[in-house]
Amino acid sequence: MEIKEMRERNWKKIGRKYLGVFSIISFISFLWIFLVAAYQIFIVNSISVFISVGCCAVIFLYGRKSYLYLNEDKLEKLYFILRVLSFLFMLYIAWNLRASIYSTWDYGAILNDSIQIAKTNNLERYAYYARYPNNLLLLFILEKVFRIVLIIVPDISVEGLQSCSIILSFVCVQLAISILYITLRQLWGKKKASLTGIVLLGAAPLYLYATFAYTDTLSLPLVVGQVYLYAKFKSEGKGKERWLFLILGAILGAIGFKLKMTIAFVLIAIIINIFIQGDLKIFIKSVALICVTGVVTIFLMNSVLLREYKIGPELKDQYQFPYAHWVMMMLNDSGGYNQEDVDYTESFDSYKEKNEADIYKIKERIKSRGIAGTIKHIFGVKILRTWGLGSMGGDDYIARLPAYKNPLQSIFCQDGKYHNVYLIYVQSYHLLMLFWIAYYLLVNIQIQEKQIENVVVTSVWGLAAFLCIWECNSRYLVQMLPLLVLVMMRGIYKFLEKSKEEEK
Secondary structure (H helix, E strand, O other): OHHHHHHHHHHHHHHHHHHHHHHHHHHHHHHHHHHHHHHHHHHHOHHHHHHHHHHHHHHHHHHHHHHHHOOHHHHHHHHHHHHHHHHHHHHHHHHHOOEOOOOOOHHHHHHHHHHHHHHHOOOOOHHHHHHOHHHHHHHHHHHHHHHHHHHHOOOOOHHHHHHHHHHHHHHHHHHHHHHHHHHHHHHHOHHHHHHHHHHHHOOHHHHHHOOOOOHHHHOHHHHHHHHHHHHHHHHOOOOOOHHHHHHHHHHHHHHHHHHOHHHHHHHHHHHHHHHHOOOHHHHHHHHHHHHHHHHHHHHHHHHHHHHHHOOOHHHHHHHOOOHHHHHHHHOOOOOOOOHHHHHHHHOOOOHHHHHHHHHHHHHHHHHHHHHHHHHHHHHHHHHHHHHOOOOOOHHHHOOOOEOOOOOOHHHHOOOOOOHHHHHHHHHHHHHHHHHHHHHHHHHHHHHOOOOHHHHHHHHHHHHHHHHHOOOOOHHHHHHHHHHHHHHHHHHHHHHHOOOHHHHO
16 A cells, blocks of 8 residues: 555656656746747737737736626626627628638648549549548538538539638637637636626637638547546546546547647646546546547547548558658758749659658758757747748738639738738747747646646647647648637736735
């Protein structure tokens, strides 16, 4: 018995030590991200910095008194009113700012292929999906949706099928917003959940990306759903039925991994959070359950996708890009997608040759920059490209070959006449979000919260760290945007509820 208790105490010490070290690292990371983003935003649009500073000043001076007088029932009613308005506005934006079905980036390619398969049972671009197998699940989902629509409306146009895809994307965004509200209402109560919900409704990138039935929006319910299911797992006490929530969370994580690899960071964060709780028996059982569920789910999905699209080993060897390709791209001048890098990897015949060539290029680029130059590139250029843009690239993507002209484009498109108004808003929002995330992580060094907040912070930090060593794009933050807002609001609540004794 004494040996068991000693083992448990040692396990808890390891958990506390990890949490302490991670709290410091995560704060330093996001402080740097905030400073780099603030510098970039000041250079591009200094008005946003002054607006952000003004908003912070109002919160610091009047936030606590105002927060005390907020009535939770009235706040919840306000949230639901704004939610209805947001629902209608998002649908209007998504419907009217649609891109052409011939859009040149991956969205257009997958949309056209899924329509083609649904209508003709024929897939021509096998090479593309052998090269990027991560897009197969999205192709499968869209194809099946379109087949159902074609059964109901056999003569529907291509544009009509695109409209169905927009509705699917829109529903996924709305579902994520609802799941987050339900989760926070359970964890934080009506008042905080409603206020967080109102702030999340102001996250502009969600509105622009709602038009694209792509991995960024379809993954949102999977990300937030894992947090919700883990919260249910934690709240169900010691009952056996709670393990069902963990299994469902692992299934969502596995589906998310096939849809967009970085969604798995939430599942990894859940495992880490169970670890720091200090119960070795529950940790081992949880890891075993998550691993078995995840492996089985991925195996089943791979079997279905292979049967559907018949992308065998020969095609994979000929066309699939190795992971080293995206590491190589992160070392180019921009740190992001580069067509020349794609052409370079594509020029080699087999997977092995591609991998060797990309590794050679990685070594060459690191040697060319040197260690100091590479560090500067990762923590300067790449952080700027990933975190320095409040629009998260949405204004760029909707400006690429729009379906038709619309007055909204003058505000929301990158080259629009009044786009600067939109840019001021999103940059101000973005900077506020990063500031309060950094504030919460600073406070958390002392508090070291072990519950859902830790899962969210670990997920977000995992994505941030991963994008430092991978091809980056500000669009990749959209999938974590609800969680970023959650951490931001946690920071604000920590300030608003801080007592005078704590301040001293």
